[in-house]
Amino acid sequence: MSRKVLMAHGAGGKLSAQLLHEIILPAFDNEILHELHDGAKIGKLAMTTDSYVVRPIFFRGGNIGKLSICGTVNDLAVTGAVPKYISVGVILEEGFDFDALKKIVGSMAIAADEAGVKIVTGDTKVVGRGQADGIFINTAGVGELIDGVDISAKKICAGMKILISGTIGDHATAILAGRHGLELPENIQSDCAPLNKMIQEMLAVEPKIAMLRDATRGGVAAVLNEIAQAANIGILIDEEKIPVREEVRGVCDILGFDVLELANEGKIIAVVPADSSEKILSVMRKNIYGQNAAQIGEVVKSSAGKVGLKTPLGAIRIVDMPAGELVPRIC
Amino acid sequence: MADTLKLVKKISRLANGKKNLRLMEVCGTHTVAIFRSGIRQILPENVELVSGPGCPVCVTNDDYIDKAIAYAQQKNFIVATFGDMLKVPGSRSNLATISAQGADVRIVYSPLDCIALAKENLRKRIIFLAVGFETTAPTQAATVLAARAQGIKNLFMLSAQKLVPPALKMLLDDAAVKVDGFLLPGHVAVVIGANAFNFLAEEFKIPGAIAGFEADEILTALASLLEQIDGGRAEISNDYRAVVKAEGNIAAQKILAQVYEVADVQWRGMGKIPASGLKMRDEFADFDIERVEPIEIESPIKKTVCRCGEVLRGIINPTACPLFGKACKPLHAIGPCMVSVEGVCAAWFKYGGANFKF
Numbered sequence: 001m002s003r004k005v006l007m008a009h010g011a012g013g014k015l016s017a018q019l020l021h022e023i024i025l026p027a028f029d030n031e032i033l034h035e036l037h038d039g040a041k042i043g044k045l046a047m048t049t050d051s052y053v054v055r056p057i058f059f060r061g062g063n064i065g066k067l068s069i070c071g072t073v074n075d076l077a078v079t080g081a082v083p084k085y086i087s088v089g090v091i092l093e094e095g096f097d098f099d100a101l102k103k104i105v106g107s108m109a110i111a112a113d114e115a116g117v118k119i120v121t122g123d124t125k126v127v128g129r130g131q132a133d134g135i136f137i138n139t140a141g142v143g144e145l146i147d148g149v150d151i152s153a154k155k156i157c158a159g160m161k162i163l164i165s166g167t168i169g170d171h172a173t174a175i176l177a178g179r180h181g182l183e184l185p186e187n188i189q190s191d192c193a194p195l196n197k198m199i200q201e202m203l204a205v206e207p208k209i210a211m212l213r214d215a216t217r218g219g220v221a222a223v224l225n226e227i228a229q230a231a232n233i234g235i236l237i238d239e240e241k242i243p244v245r246e247e248v249r250g251v252c253d254i255l256g257f258d259v260l261e262l263a264n265e266g267k268i269i270a271v272v273p274a275d276s277s278e279k280i281l282s283v284m285r286k287n288i289y290g291q292n293a294a295q296i297g298e299v300v301k302s303s304a305g306k307v308g309l310k311t312p313l314g315a316i317r318i319v320d321m322p323a324g325e326l327v328p329r330i331c
Numbered sequence: 332m333a334d335t336l337k338l339v340k341k342i343s344r345l346a347n348g349k350k351n352l353r354l355m356e357v358c359g360t361h362t363v364a365i366f367r368s369g370i371r372q373i374l375p376e377n378v379e380l381v382s383g384p385g386c387p388v389c390v391t392n393d394d395y396i397d398k399a400i401a402y403a404q405q406k407n408f409i410v411a412t413f414g415d416m417l418k419v420p421g422s423r424s425n426l427a428t429i430s431a432q433g434a435d436v437r438i439v440y441s442p443l444d445c446i447a448l449a450k451e452n453l454r455k456r457i458i459f460l461a462v463g464f465e466t467t468a469p470t471q472a473a474t475v476l477a478a479r480a481q482g483i484k485n486l487f488m489l490s491a492q493k494l495v496p497p498a499l500k501m502l503l504d505d506a507a508v509k510v511d512g513f514l515l516p517g518h519v520a521v522v523i524g525a526n527a528f529n530f531l532a533e534e535f536k537i538p539g540a541i542a543g544f545e546a547d548e549i550l551t552a553l554a555s556l557l558e559q560i561d562g563g564r565a566e567i568s569n570d571y572r573a574v575v576k577a578e579g580n581i582a583a584q585k586i587l588a589q590v591y592e593v594a595d596v597q598w599r600g601m602g603k604i605p606a607s608g609l610k611m612r613d614e615f616a617d618f619d620i621e622r623v624e625p626i627e628i629e630s631p632i633k634k635t636v637c638r639c640g641e642v643l644r645g646i647i648n649p650t651a652c653p654l655f656g657k658a659c660k661p662l663h664a665i666g667p668c669m670v671s672v673e674g675v676c677a678a679w680f681k682y683g684g685a686n687f688k689f
Contacts, residue, residue, distance in 0.1 A: 004431035014662055236689065253544075255440065256360075256672060258367075308689030313335060313546055315369025318683040323661040 011217060014323050035152075036230075038214065039079035041145060046081035048072060049140035055329045057100070057134050059178040061170075061189025065104035067265060067331060068137040069111035069119075070194045071216070077196035078212040078268060080151040080203065081143030083115060088122040089138040094129045104135065115194035117141065146200070148207045153230035155210035158301040161277040162237060163270040165198065165284055166191070166292035168220055169248040171331075172262035176251065188247050191266035191289075198287040202270065202280050209280070211271035214264070216331060218322045221260040223269050224307045225321040236308045236316070237297030260309075261322040263331060271299065338550040339373055345557035346375040353379050353509055354556055355502075355645050357495065358516035359386030359673025360544055366682040368546035370553075378557070381645035382678070384498050385516060387463045388415045388671035389643060390598045395462075395491050396421030397628045402458050402489065402620065403434040409452060411445050412460040414438045415671045420664060422631035442467075442474040449478070449486040458620050461488040466518045468492045468609060469583040472590035475611070475618050487620035490611060493596060495519050496527055497607035503535045507646050512556040513539040514549065517571040522587075524579025525569045532565040540568045541575055590615050599667055600640025639666035642675050649676040656680060 008015045025033070032040045039048035052068040062070075069086065076083040088108065092101070112119055174190040176182065195214070203209060211231075213223045220242070228235045244259050252259045266289055272280050277295055284290030307319040346352065356362055362382045365371060371380060384390050396419050403410040403426065410426065417427040417436070430436040435455075439445060442459050449457045461471045471488065478486045495516065502508045515528055520541045531539045538559035542552030552570040559565060569575055587609070596608025611619045637659070638652040649655045649668065659665040661677050668676035683689075 004428070006427055006431050008427070018662075234689070256363075303689050306689060311367070311369040311546070313339070313369050313373055315372035316689040317366060317369045317372065318681075318689060320681045320683075323681075 011322070014321055016217070037079055037151070038075040039081065039143070041079060044145050046076050046079040046143045046145050047140070048075040048079070049138065050075060051136065051138040052331060053133070053136050053329050054175065054331050055133065056175075056178045057104070059190055060174045060184075062192040062265075063104055063107050064135060064137055065106075065108040066111045067192050068139045069108050069115065069117070070192050070265060071331060072139040072141040073111075073115040073117060073194045073196050074214045074268070076141050076143035077199040078151065078214055079143070079145070080149040080212070081145045082200060083117045083141055083143040083196050085120045085142045086112060086117050087140045088119055090122070090124045091132055091136040092124065092126045093132040093134050094126060096134055101135070111194060115196055146203055146207075149203050149209070151209065151212050153211060153227065155208070156227070156231035156233055156271050156299055157210075158233060158299050159274050160210060160271050160299040161274050161295050162224070162235060162297040162299070163272055163277065163281060163284070164215075164220065164242065164294055164296050165195070165268045165270075165290045166266075167243040167245050167248070168215065168264055168267060169244060169252065169259040169262035171265040172219075172257075173248045173251050176255070182251065184251070185247050188245060191264055193266035193289050195266060195268055195289055198284060198290050199268065201283045201287060205283050206272060206276040206280050208276070209270055209272050211269075213269050215267050215269055216265060217263050219259075219261045219263055220269065221258065221307070221319050221322050224319065227269070227271065228307050229305045232304045234300040234303035234306050234308065235297060236300050236310065237319070238310045240312055241294055241296045243292045243294050260319060265331060274298070335547045335550060338547065338554050341554050342378065342550065342557055343375045345554070345561045346378050349377060349560070351377050351379060352511045352557075352560065353381050353645070354512045354514060354553065355381045355383045355510045356514040357383040357385040357499065358519070359389070359671065359675070359678075360518070361514060361516065361542065361549065362386070362675055362678045363673055364544045364546070364549060366678050368549070370546060370549060374553075378553075381510065381648075382642070382675040383502070383645055384598065384601065384643040385464070385495065386668070386671050386673045386675065387467070387493065388419055389639065389667045389674045390493060390601065391416075391419060391462050391491055391667065392597045392599045393420065393422045394628065394631045395489070396425065397423065397631055398626060399458070399460055399489055400424055400426060400429055401626045401628050403429055403436055407455050409435045409437055409448065409455050409457045410460065411437045411439045411448055411457055413440070413462075415673075416460055416462065418664060419667055419670045442471045443477065445474060445486055446477055446481065446483065449483050453485060455485065456620075457486045458489050459486070461490045461492055464493055464495055464519055465522045466516075468591065469522060469586050472586045475590050475615055476586065478618065479615075487618055487623060488611065489620050490609065491596070492591070492609040493598065494593070494607050494609070496523070496530065497604050498598065498601070499531060501601065501604050501607070502644055503531070503537065505644065508644050510537065510645060511560060512537060514552055514556065515539050515541045515567070517541055517543045517548075517575060520569075520571065520575040520579070522580050522583050525567055525575055525577050527579065528567045532567050536565045538565045538568070541571045543571045543574075600643045637666040639668045639676070642666075642668050649679040652676070
């Protein structure tokens with residue numbers, strides 16, 4: 001029987017990587033694509049694209065439209081660019097509600113305005129009932145790389161500090177709650193937000209930030225493993241320093257999820273020089289999207305390619321790359 | 332945390348100078364909690380934690396999966412299941428694969444979600460894969476009662492619920508299984524009561540401690556096991572007193588007994604265990620898909636190399652299986668213990684295989 005695509009191939013874990021390396025990269029590989037960062041660097045420009053299929057379309061703290069702008073803006077920003085222009089492609093299912101569409105497009109406009117990007121081109125297609133699920137959105141973005149900034153795994157070295165911009169797991173938890181009618185307190189909502197301004201502020205005080213990643217699918221676990229492997233270094237983080245809301249921890253306990261593997265849509269991980277860590281953190285904490293920013297660990301020489309977590313008991317355990325589908329259609 | 336460090340010291344003191352002690356955590360949730368908190372790394376060398384048969388996915392027989400697949404492949408059927416079951420290998424395929432090929436398989440977080448699913452899909456038959464232990468069975472029974480009360484005619488159960496105490500009894504009857512104490516699952520005890528485990532101490536003179544799922548709750552229970560071993564005693568210590576009562580949750584037990592009766596059932600890797608599972612009472616036969624619409628499956632293909640059966644009984648560690656980490660990994664699991672996140676092999680693999688050290 002021929003192999004088929006599974007939901008887990010889209011979950012950002014090991015199977016996504018397998019699909020990429022087995023099917024996509026061999027067909028297209030070139031030196032720019034080979035970097036496999038969230039955005040490509042082309043001369044003085046950065047470019048990225050992403051498709052959004054989140055279900056439900058409206059969730060607490062956002063909707064597919066806001067997500068489609070923030071996601072692409074953030075992918076450009078973590079490449080070390082100032083996001084400038086966005087394209088929008090919308091695929092609508094026959095019968096989709098006009099008012100819902102208006103609301104989604106309105107959120108896109110607000111998010112673009114906040115991020116300071118212009119939506120400059122687009123496309124709309126409609127497919128028959130049952131051939132899509134309401135609405136799918138693709139956005140692509142172009143940004144200008146910031147002079148003197150070089151976000152690259154090659155710049156990571158032992159002793160550097162790992163920062164996170166705030167509480168983790170909020171987006172996935174809000175989506176799950178929306179999907180399954182779980183009652184959650186008001187403060188649990190998707191963290192979906194444009195982070196480009198905060199990132200620019202961080203780069204302004206320390207242009208030598210080695211790595212920036214937004215911790216989306218696969219969560220902090222996936223991003224840290226990718227960084228450890230790409231840079232061939234070890235990463236040791238401290239469980240007690242990772243900001244997690246109590247309610248999110250509770251949902252994880254009930255549903256058996258590892259909060260480190262849950263998707264975020266408004267959180268970045270930064271690998272920064274040790275001596276400027278405090279300075280960068282204070283800049284982050286002044287920004288509305290970085291109020292709970294924390295230093296969660298550091299880069300170590302030993303255990304190259306691995307991520308370790310110091311537990312409250314003082315033991316160190318391995319944080320593995322998430323294997324498969326935790327929550328399908330999270331973004 | 333100061334208390335936690337005290338507990339660790341107490342465990343070390345009690346274990347000091349003793350022979351190698353094998354303590355079995357029965358439940359998959361404990362297995363994962365132990366790995367997550369790093370308890371293995373801080374225990375004295377002569378205290379070995381062995382994982383037991385308490386992962387519902389792992390002990391589900393492959394012909395059960397074959398049946399679920401056979402139903403899902405029929406027109407007008409929706410199979411609803413906890414996410415864990417998707418990748419469990421049947422003898423020929425798994426639910427994730429047939430879902431990709433077009434079968435309608437849905438993930439639910441509670442069997443009660445199936446009520447809505449049944450109402451939204453009146454022309455289809457919804458089958459819930461009712462697996463699990465005493466913890467999940469009451470909600471499944473409540474779902475059946477709710478469906479009957481609401482006059483729902485298109486929701487059915489494919490039942491394979493199991494009971495923990497009979498499996499422990501069988502382990503202790505097996506000479507190959509060597510266990511010095513049991514770390515007992517708090518959530519099972521919430522339902523069946525602490526007293527349901529008394530036979531371990533009374534009949535088999537093996538100490539037990541009922542534990543919650545936080546690191547310090549597990550350490551507290553481990554310390555009380557070691558205290559018993561140190562004092563040459565065997566009793567069932569309830570170390571999850573805030574939620575576990577001696578007699579359990581009577582209301583949940585009543586709902587269970589209303590819908591289900593005890594039956595001999597097949598455990599993967601352990602064979603048929605007397606009075607170790609649940610089947611629906613005749614009064615609820617119209618919710619039992621195997622009685623409403625029996626299905627024929629080809630006889631399962633037997634696999635011989637996988638040693639999940641011995642892993643589940645705590646006879647070997649996963650690393651002793653020739654397939655572990657080589658042919659059998661979470662992405663392409665051969666044995667069921669590698670499938671569920673709470674499976675013993677999956678937990679060992681995820682947290683570093685044989686080498687848990689960073």
